[in-house]
Amino acid sequence: MDVKREFETIIKTAEKLGTDASNFMDKRIASIIISGNRVIGLNNVQGLKIVPTTLEDGVQVDMEIEENTQIPFPIHVCTGYLEKRGYQRVIFNIRVRRNAKVKFTAHCVFPQAEEFTHDAISNVVIEDGAMMEYNDEHYHSDQGTIILKTTTNTVVENNGVYKNAFHLTKTRVGKLDVKMYLTLKENAVGELLSKVKASKNDEVDINEILYLNGEKAKGLAKTIVVGLDESRVTVLNEAYGNAPYSRAHISCEEVTKGEKVIVSTTPILKITNDLAELTHEASIGRVGEKQLETLMSKGLSEEEATDLIIKGLLI
């Protein structure tokens, strides 16, 4: 497939996730488009340095946001793979320098993949007073045979802010293995959010881990998973309070629909400093009866009410 068609196919698929294709043509908006092990689109803007390196089986991207810089528009990252079979490895090394501010809109699109493994590793450093938001949305083929492994290692230095949201709600999952490690230093704030809809025989493993290593660090790890049909979902969320006055909350909501669904959630809270405070909440099971009956009392069937509630949960 030529580069132009690859570009068009990837962008067209990303549009299904709600992205505006014109953003990739706008020179004011930084972007990188990866297809297989090639970079087929790249736009740097002032204050940002994106340096891609082609690997045998993927792409490594080194990214740096300069000190005291605020990137005015979200950086668009689009990773695609258009073959039916194969392996793709992407490594993102991102450093947000002191007091810089940046947002990312990321899309991973694998619309035709059948026997395909996507391996993503992100290493992120948020320096003192810097802020970063990363919104990652996936579009997979409906084969349900994709294997997706994604590991994020983030360190947020003093007074930094980091938010990461992972969404895989619009298509089949396949096999998903998400690991997010977040280390928060003094006064740092970090949020991890994963929303996944698993259907048919999809398999989902999510592990979000918060290390509160600095005084007054604040963290939130939240997972919302809808398990349908005969999917299997395992969520393990952990928080470690290692510094005084650090606080974290971990939350897991797993909604099931289907007699063969297997879901589990395990929270782990551990404190090594008695001035730290950790909390958790978890719910697992069918859609809440009161919610269901509220919508049914307005005329929706149980099925319609369940679908509407699930749709809301996954937004």
Add this chain to the structure above:
Amino acid sequence: MLELVNISYKTNEREILSDISMKFLPGYKYAIIGTNGAGKSTIGYVIMGLSAYKPYKGRILLDKSDITDLSVSERAKLGITLMWQEPARFEGMTIETYLTLGGKLNVQKSEVIEAMEFVGLNPALYLKRFVDKTLSGGERKRVELASIVLLKPNYVILDEPDSGIDLMSLNIINDVVNYVAQYGGTPIIITHREEMAYNTDYGYLICAGKILFNGTTNDVLKAFRGTCEVCEHPNLPRSEEMK
């Protein structure tokens, strides 16, 4: 006409409603009055057919048809709805989606906007807000009142509609109640506050799951003041008080 005939309901072997018979006529406004724990809300839940509130005795009739075994959805399709005392919250669902039931309710956007304005919710500010924990109790109740305006139910049970809301909102509740009665619907207000019952025509006074008294709202309120408000044995009615 909606009719409860000798309804009895119990949970964990405890009798909550005993031999309740009520009639609700189209176009009239009703109040179900009683102190906390009398069983008022349970009557509402039984009428709506909530899964945990199936009576073990008695029938519910709608225009003489037996609806006792119908599901919540089926009753709703026949024009019965319920506004909970503490309405449920929905993460990620906008007020617009909620009011249109995700597009399933056949209403125009202009009607949604009109209904929101009717209950004092500025559409510009609220249409895209989520029906989640970020709404205050009063805001959430207004959303529910807007839903009633759009649904135009034949029978609407309002369970303690004034709880957790400000005085100004009382007028809005009364406006919605009047609106329902004007088009020939039947609002049924469950309350333990006299002010809330003033705007109704007929009432039932409930004590310990039994009907203590029924009649015009004025008479029922007199009975409420004369018995329940001065009662030293709440929810333990004595035979001489049963009329």
